[in-house]
Amino acid sequence: MSNNSIGLFDSGVGGLSVLREIRKSLPKESFIFFADQSHNPYGAKSEKQLQDLSYRITKFLLGHNIKLLVIACNTATCYAIDYLRSKFKTPIVGVVPAIRPAVTGTKKGKIAVMCTPATAKSSYLTSLISDYATFTSVLRLGCKNLEESIEYLEGGKITKLLDIYTDKIKKFGADVVVLGCTHFPLVRDDIEKGVGPHIKIIDSGKAVARRVKFLLAAEDDFSTKKLQDQYFTTGDPQKFSEVASALLKHKVVARKVFI
Numbered sequence: 001m002s003n004n005s006i007g008l009f010d011s012g013v014g015g016l017s018v019l020r021e022i023r024k025s026l027p028k029e030s031f032i033f034f035a036d037q038s039h040n041p042y043g044a045k046s047e048k049q050l051q052d053l054s055y056r057i058t059k060f061l062l063g064h065n066i067k068l069l070v071i072a073c074n075t076a077t078c079y080a081i082d083y084l085r086s087k088f089k090t091p092i093v094g095v096v097p098a099i100r101p102a103v104t105g106t107k108k109g110k111i112a113v114m115c116t117p118a119t120a121k122s123s124y125l126t127s128l129i130s131d132y133a134t135f136t137s138v139l140r141l142g143c144k145n146l147e148e149s150i151e152y153l154e155g156g157k158i159t160k161l162l163d164i165y166t167d168k169i170k171k172f173g174a175d176v177v178v179l180g181c182t183h184f185p186l187v188r189d190d191i192e193k194g195v196g197p198h199i200k201i202i203d204s205g206k207a208v209a210r211r212v213k214f215l216l217a218a219e220d221d222f223s224t225k226k227l228q229d230q231y232f233t234t235g236d237p238q239k240f241s242e243v244a245s246a247l248l249k250h251k252v253v254a255r256k257v258f259i
């Protein structure tokens with residue numbers, strides 16, 4: 001039994017889509033959310049940079065006694081989860097594109113993965129596809145600039161980019177779309193509108209929440225006392241607080257941090 005918090009990090013507000021799901025399934029747990037906004041976008045970083053940033057953030061969160069770490073970012077998971085696991089003993093849950101459920105769900109044998117350019121070309125995604133999607137056609141759609149436009153809530157740009165990307169999905173003929181970036185569930189309705197009603201959209205949020213619950217249960221590590229959740233950003237705390245408050249539908253006050 002431990003009342004320590006669960007730590008999460010992302011390059012920005014996208015990880016809040018994961019926090020939302022975990023919180024729904026574990027309302028008594030406390031959370032520390034870290035948004036590395038001064039280094040956003042992660043999708044344009046090298047493996048070395050992603051490992052270095054993830055290491056520094058994990059150190060910071062462990063300094064706040066987290067009992068479990070969630071890498072609430074597909075890109076950082078693909079490039080840094082093995083590295084972090086080799087450095088730290090704390091249980092770590094990552095977020096990766098939900099290839100397996102997409103393969104189960106497709107009737108046409110065609111799925112599309114919307115993700116950052118870095119995730120699209122990662123060997124992690126390649127091995128997920130060769131493990132689970134050998135007989136399925138997969139469109140690896142690195143959605144350049146989409147994550148940033150969601151991070152900065154640039155409505156017009158989001159619409160333009162989604163037109164381009166959803167068009168590619170329709171031309172490819174996928175009947176299942178995987179949201180392989182944690183920013184994308186934040187514009188799920190717009191993606192749904194773009195691809196049309198007959199295409200199924202899947203993200204990893206609920207699966208991550210189930211995994212976190214499973215690990216806490218296995219260690220008998222559920223909290224009995226809810227603490228105040230904490231939010232940190234390497235970017236502008238006021239801006240982050242505004243966006244996070246709107247997304248989570250309660251008041252968030254973030255603090256500035258340097259790593």
Ligand code: DGL
Pocket residue numbers: 010011012014015040041042043044072073074075076116119147180181182183
């Ligand atoms: N939310 C991150 C992900 O899931 C975005 C990474 C980025 O900053 O490009 O991949």
